Amino acid sequence: MYLMLVIVVWILFAYRFIDWSQWKKQYPTVLYFIAINLTYNMLYFNHTLWAFRGITAEWLNHSIINLAFTYFITLPWL
Numbered sequence: 001m002y003l004m005l006v007i008v009v010w011i012l013f014a015y016r017f018i019d020w021s022q023w024k025k026q027y028p029t030v031l032y033f034i035a036i037n038l039t040y041n042m043l044y045f046n047h048t049l050w051a052f053r054g055i056t057a058e059w060l061n062h063s064i065i066n067l068a069f070t071y072f073i074t075l076p077w078l
Contacts, residue, residue, distance in 0.1 A: 002056055003065060007072045037070050 041063070052065040 003060060003068055007068060010073050034070055037066075041066055 045063075048062065051062040053061070
């Protein structure tokens with residue numbers, strides 16, 4: 001539940017405060033960061049430095065939380 005709340009708040013902030021007329025300049029950088037992050041997570045899947053664990057639900061494991069942060073929170077709002 002907490003992860004969903006964070007994602008919704010970040011999307012609302014992005015909708016409100018980001019200058020969307022400049023997205024074409026940043027799009028290659030966003031794709032680069034997403035590709036590198038996913039490659040890193042595939043290569044070091046069993047050798048992570050830390051692992052996220054969901055508090056509210058059992059199905060929230062490290063992979064799902066990391067994908068949510070990659071696609072919704074950290075990278076696309078450069």
